[in-house]
Amino acid sequence: MEFRAYKTLRNDIDTLSNKLEEQHKNHMMCKAGCDLCCMDYSIFPVEFYSIVEALKKGEKKPVINSNNDESSCIFLNNHKCEIYEERPIICRTHGLPLLFMNEENGWELSACELNFTEFDMEEFSEENTFPQDKFNSKLFLLNKEFIAKSKLTEYSEFDLIPIKEIAKHI
Template sequence: MATIDDLLGQYRVLRDYCDGFWRKVEKRHGADLHCRKGCHECCRLQGVTPLEAHVLLAALRLAGTTIDKQTGSQTAFCPLLRFDECLVYPHRPLICRTHGLAISGQLLTGGAVDCCPANFSAELLALMDRDLILNIDMITDNLMRLNLAFCLLLGDRQLAGERIGLSAIIDGLIPASLTKHA
């Protein structure tokens, strides 16, 4: 039977795949990627899966990071963003690792190729090699499966359908089943 540590290992494999995909695109089209430290227009994430909430909570605890609880609720930007930098960058969620890339998937784009408007011209997108376009459905499907298995191991199947607010993580207002394993 799988353990939480097994699932976290599988999540890291998925995370590493996303990071590797980014590096592959950056190697071929680095000049067309404008995502850089300080660029944070896409940093508007407000909630994550319970699995990713667990990862973020563990990262915050490990780093001993304390975050001003007031700031997160005062802005449309991610509450983990401070001075144009992500406080949990090495542990950021998958969406933060893939945003900016050229993506395609039936659920999100209806099969069309899409990307951050700051990256890649329409002409380049039309000519881009398919192996540089991320299948976002595959990433999402794998994350949802891992999240469901994680919640089942916690004994809380209902939790799998929920999003955990980043402000709730900061404020410590998360389901008890998540806190006992972080």
């Protein structure tokens, strides 16, 4: 399967995420060992199958943590992500100030409760936040195209797959 467009989007997200991490480094507590946000998220099929393919090709297979509670990610071992290089997009933006449209069509800001504790929230702008809706829209469209091309008829463009299901495919 072809994942070039997905990986390009992922690289664009990493570039912006790295820029924002550098810009906000004095206010972010995210570092190795912090796993407050490592949950069993559900992801689009395009991400799911891209991760599966990469993990199958990799020399080192991830260790599955069956001791984690149901809501935690099965790829989290000793506070370390087993699939860090291939982690989903949602995991690539954790901790950053995320700007998104809420249900009342107003802009809302979200950030980890450990970050930005000594920061004036009024200082956030479009230039120093992650535009979550913009990238989620691009991901949605890539997923829609992926489903059509790959003929994965068991999925609709709105279906999401729990990350833990990756373990059954690698």
